[in-house]
Amino acid sequence: xxxxxxxxxxxxxxxxxxxxxxxxxxxxxxxxxxxxxxxxxxxxxxxxxxxxxxxxxxxxxxxxxxxxxxxxxxxxxxxxxxxxxxxxxxxxxxxxxxxxxxxxxxxxxxxxxxxxxxxxxxxxxxxxxxxxxxxxxxxxxxxxxxxxxxxxxxxxxxxxxxxxxxxxxxxxxxxxxxxxxxxxxxxxxxxxxxxxxxxxxxxxxxxxxxxxxxxxxxxxxxxxxxxxxxxxxxxxxxxxxxxxxxxxxxxxxxxxxxxxxxxxxxxxxxxxxxxxxxxxxxxxxxxxxxxxxxxxxxxxxxxxxxxxxxxxxxxxxxxxxxxxxxxxxxxxxxxxxxxxxxxxxxxxxxxxxxxxxxxxxxxxxxxxxxxxxxxxxxxxxxxxxxxxxxxxxxxxxxxxxxxxxxxxxxxxxxxxxxxxxxxxxxxxxxxxxxxxxxxxxxxxxxxxxxxxxxxxxxxxxxxxxxxxxxxxxxxxxxxxxxxxxxxxxxxxxxxxxxxxxxxxxxxxxxxxxxxxxxxxxxxxxxxxxxxxxxxxxxxxxxxxxxxxxxxxxxxxxxxxxxxxxxxxxxxxxxxxxxxxxxxxxxxxxxxxxxxxxxxxxxxxxxxxxxxxxxxxxxxxxxxxxxxxxxxxxxxxxxxxxxxxxxxxxxxxxxxxxxxxxxxxxxxxxxxxxxxxxxxxxxxxxxxxxxxxxxxxxxxxxxxxxxxxxxxxxxxxxxxxxxxxxxxxxxxxxxxxxxxxxxxxxxxxxxxxxxxxxxxxxxxxxxxxxxxxxxxxxxxxxxxxx
Amino acid sequence: xxxxxxxxxxxxxxxxxxxxxxxxxxxxxxxxxxxxxxxxxxxxxxxxxxxxxxxxxxxxxxxxxxxxxxxxxxxxxxxxxxxxxxxxxxxxxxxxxxxxxxxxxxxxxxxxxxxxxxxxxxxxxxxxxxx
Ligand SMILES: [Zn+2]
Numbered sequence: 001x002x003x004x005x006x007x008x009x010x011x012x013x014x015x016x017x018x019x020x021x022x023x024x025x026x027x028x029x030x031x032x033x034x035x036x037x038x039x040x041x042x043x044x045x046x047x048x049x050x051x052x053x054x055x056x057x058x059x060x061x062x063x064x065x066x067x068x069x070x071x072x073x074x075x076x077x078x079x080x081x082x083x084x085x086x087x088x089x090x091x092x093x094x095x096x097x098x099x100x101x102x103x104x105x106x107x108x109x110x111x112x113x114x115x116x117x118x119x120x121x122x123x124x125x126x127x128x129x130x131x132x133x134x135x136x137x138x139x140x141x142x143x144x145x146x147x148x149x150x151x152x153x154x155x156x157x158x159x160x161x162x163x164x165x166x167x168x169x170x171x172x173x174x175x176x177x178x179x180x181x182x183x184x185x186x187x188x189x190x191x192x193x194x195x196x197x198x199x200x201x202x203x204x205x206x207x208x209x210x211x212x213x214x215x216x217x218x219x220x221x222x223x224x225x226x227x228x229x230x231x232x233x234x235x236x237x238x239x240x241x242x243x244x245x246x247x248x249x250x251x252x253x254x255x256x257x258x259x260x261x262x263x264x265x266x267x268x269x270x271x272x273x274x275x276x277x278x279x280x281x282x283x284x285x286x287x288x289x290x291x292x293x294x295x296x297x298x299x300x301x302x303x304x305x306x307x308x309x310x311x312x313x314x315x316x317x318x319x320x321x322x323x324x325x326x327x328x329x330x331x332x333x334x335x336x337x338x339x340x341x342x343x344x345x346x347x348x349x350x351x352x353x354x355x356x357x358x359x360x361x362x363x364x365x366x367x368x369x370x371x372x373x374x375x376x377x378x379x380x381x382x383x384x385x386x387x388x389x390x391x392x393x394x395x396x397x398x399x400x401x402x403x404x405x406x407x408x409x410x411x412x413x414x415x416x417x418x419x420x421x422x423x424x425x426x427x428x429x430x431x432x433x434x435x436x437x438x439x440x441x442x443x444x445x446x447x448x449x450x451x452x453x454x455x456x457x458x459x460x461x462x463x464x465x466x467x468x469x470x471x472x473x474x475x476x477x478x479x480x481x482x483x484x485x486x487x488x489x490x491x492x493x494x495x496x497x498x499x500x501x502x503x504x505x506x507x508x509x510x511x512x513x514x515x516x517x518x519x520x521x522x523x524x525x526x527x528x529x530x531x532x533x534x535x536x537x538x539x540x541x542x543x544x545x546x547x548x549x550x551x552x553x554x555x556x557x558x559x560x561x562x563x564x565x566x567x568x569x570x571x572x573x574x575x576x577x578x579x580x581x582x583x584x585x586x587x588x589x590x591x592x593x594x595x596x597x598x599x600x601x602x603x604x605x606x607x608x609x610x611x612x613x614x615x616x617x618x619x620x621x622x623x624x625x626x627x628x629x630x631x632x633x634x635x636x637x638x639x640x641x642x643x644x645x646x647x648x649x650x651x652x653x654x655x656x657x658x659x660x661x662x663x664x665x666x667x668x669x670x671x672x673x674x675x676x677x678x679x680x681x682x683x684x685x686x687x688x689x690x691x692x693x694x695x696x697x698x699x700x701x702x703x704x705x706x707x708x709x710x711x712x713x714x715x716x717x718x719x720x721x722x723x724x725x726x727x728x729x730x731x732x733x734x735x736x737x738x739x740x741x742x743x744x745x746x747x748x749x750x751x752x753x754x755x756x757x758x759x760x761x762x763x764x765x766x767x768x769x770x771x772x773x774x775x776x777x778x779x780x781x782x783x784x785x
Numbered sequence: 786x787x788x789x790x791x792x793x794x795x796x797x798x799x800x801x802x803x804x805x806x807x808x809x810x811x812x813x814x815x816x817x818x819x820x821x822x823x824x825x826x827x828x829x830x831x832x833x834x835x836x837x838x839x840x841x842x843x844x845x846x847x848x849x850x851x852x853x854x855x856x857x858x859x860x861x862x863x864x865x866x867x868x869x870x871x872x873x874x875x876x877x878x879x880x881x882x883x884x885x886x887x888x889x890x891x892x893x894x895x896x897x898x899x900x901x902x903x904x905x906x907x908x909x910x911x912x913x914x915x916x
Pocket of ligand 1: 330331332333334335356357358359360361
């Protein structure tokens with residue numbers, strides 16, 4: 001029994017798979033090949049699906065040009081052109097290799113045989129399995145283009161055409177469609193505002209749980225509106241966008257409001273008002289899906305949510321302000337609305353475990369099991385045997401399984417099976433399985449307990465112990481700069497539904513799929529010419545969240561730092577080095593016992609500082625620089641024109657930037673004693689420099705306050721501030737370098753290092769260099785917290 | 786023109802008191818002057834009294850925060866240098882340059898610039914192997 005909207009989506013998917021098959025040389029017979037319905041014809045017309053006669057269509061399958069090349073906010077790519085390399089996502093490839101764009105298009109023939117094989121093997125009834133067909137398109141059609149726009153993938157054109165056709169199913173001539181936008185607010189609070197031992201794995205469980213909450217909102221909307229999954233334009237990290245039919249007589253709107261209110265009622269009960277679902281919809285003209293007007297609708301729908309958030313819980317306000325008795329708070333999340341008997345030990349394996357509420361206990365348990373979750377069955381049924389665990393979300397149950405086979409055997413027809421990062425066709429052949437992509441890399445414990453218990457993620461203590469130098473852990477937060485602007489107007493006249501869907505998918509693929517690959521297989525996934533400090537595989541990391549356009553990763557401090565540089569370089573290569581698509585990040589380095597919510601806050605502040613530094617920056621060691629300055633470049637990027645003037649007489653140093661200088665200094669193999677005193681004087685120099693800059697800053701403020709003549713103030717600002725930053729501490733640096741042992745000083749490789757450190761262009765980096773070396777070389781005995 | 790003369794000319798030509806001596810020029814001069822002094826075989830103990838006096842004035846100024854408290858003492862730095870230069874030929878260039886600079890010290894900021902100058906010279910001198 002397939003509803004009309006599902007049937008439209010299915011027929012578009014069938015056609016796409018069929019033509020991909022024919023292109024690859026397979027000639028499957030499709031049981032339900034009929035003429036297009038009116039809705040499908042309309043959708044194809046609106047989104048410029050090639051109109052050629054069917055038998056010629058496969059000639060329109062071509063190499064996919066890089067969509068990121070067309071993003072232009074202020075800098076853009078000019079006329080640079082990149083292509084995705086030929087490829088597809090293989091079975092059993094939980095960590096598919098990151099594709100990096102290249103200047104020339106590959107010959108597509110090598111991917112024909114596997115496509116042919118996959119499609120030829122389809123059984124007649126499998127042609128009606130929409131999610132199986134979509135998975136085939138996702139595996140094989142993500143990086144080939146189809147149609148007149150050579151930067152739109154076959155997958156995205158199919159998905160969006162199917163979505164529009166489904167939305168038009170009941171009314172092919174509808175003048176209007178609806179864009180639904182949703183946003184869970186308060187996520188940050190739920191994830192990070194907790195304090196307890198074992199927080200790391202709890203945090204991860206919390207973010208995973210919220211991913212399922214987002215998923216559940218999507219499921220409820222799809223079922224309330226009777227829409228196929230193709231109509232989800234984007235869902236992840238608490239955000240969602242769906243395409244729905246036009247709304248005559250506010251039917252859609254009412255259905256959405258119902259879902260929202262029911263969900264918020266559940267959220268209020270479960271999270272005491274900390275999490276709120278904003279969900280709204282925006283009608284827009286049907287033809288806009290094929291014009292840049294669509295981006296405006298997208299932006300408007302997003303803005304509408306802000307209004308809802310500000311009226312948060314309006315309908316439930318009376319419930320919230322009712323006086324309630326306050327009880328002993330949960331020691332993990334501090335909720336105090338539960339009478340004491342409902343608090344129980346967080347970890348019943350430990351005698352002195354703190355008392356926690358049921359939610360915190362559930363999250364703690366989930367954290368331990370998450371490592372092995374392969375499949376999740378969503379069901380209305382309140383019991384399914386054989387599952388590891390059950391979570392209740394918004395009135396539905398989510399059953400966790402270690403293996404898809406067990407899940408598949410148990411799940412019934414009404415249930416949906418989510419398969420975590422699984423690209424194998426097999427499990428999708430029967431039942432109602434859909435992929436769930438998750439940025440979920442996590443390093444296991446070296447040994448899993450004394451009794452070889454189930455594998456565990458490394459905890460903060462173990463992470464710290466694995467560190468080089470100082471025994472610390474680090475938290476890294478990063479997100480894409482100007483994402484809203486990119487989506488609102490980055491593509492200019494190209495800003496129609498299919499490219500937007502492509503943009504959003506490729507962004508979120510990076511964080512959900514490829515980031516796992518980069519973490520797990522470092523050497524195989526770094527872009528060519530990436531700068532690295534060590535060859536270490538740096539696997540001691542734990543993803544707490546990665547998806548959409550952002551991430552939060554914890555781990556061994558030096559490996560997190562290296563990972564941050566890897567991510568940046570990988571992301572830039574992945575997006576074709578478009579200067580309008582950058583990342584900013586912040587890192588906080590702390591002791592293993594430092595509360596994680598504070599580390600999350602500190603790395604968040606650091607990220608904010610990076611955004612304030614004109615974006616494209618990293619905050620690390622309480623310093624903020626452009627990534628270029630950290631990574632080093634051949635020509636200095638001095639933004640301030642006065643500083644440029646001040647530096648104009650200076651030569652460029654042979655080595656410029658923090659990262660390459662650290663690399664060179666580490667290479668010198670300076671004896672421990674010398675290294676220690678070198679780092680100490682470097683640090684002292686840097687501290688004096690900071691102190692001096694601060695004093696001058698204060699002095700300038702005093703002068704402004706005392707209304708001194710502008711000329712005098714300007715003098716301070718220009719001459720002194722820049723001269724101090726770039727020049728004043730060069731003599732001390734020269735002296736510090738001169739005290740290194742003769743063997744080091746006279747080594748030919750040291751000459752450029754010395755020259756570079758004595759150069760004003762590197763002077764702003766003294767503190768970052770000193771701090772980094774200090775942490776790397778701190779011996780164990782010195783590093784007690 | 787040798788470096789001693791170059792610095793003297795620069796200080797002479799400053800638009801105002803010593804604080805108008807740009808740090809950038811000061812450092813660039815010190816970078817040449819330090820090694821030059823080393824080449825002249827100057828050892829810091831030959832100007833020890835002068836350096837001690839500078840350090841003492843620095844700490845007085847840090848405590849009192851008022852230039853008038855050290856004003857007279859600053860002037861007395863010159864005879865200390867002249868004495869050193871008379872005893873050791875190697876101290877002469879430093880004496881010449883410093884005297885010029887001291888003549889332009891009228892305020893706290895000027896004195897601070899003087900200290901930056903001498904510290905930079907000594908750092909480059911030591912970096913060159915001077916003691
Ligand atoms: Zn709790």
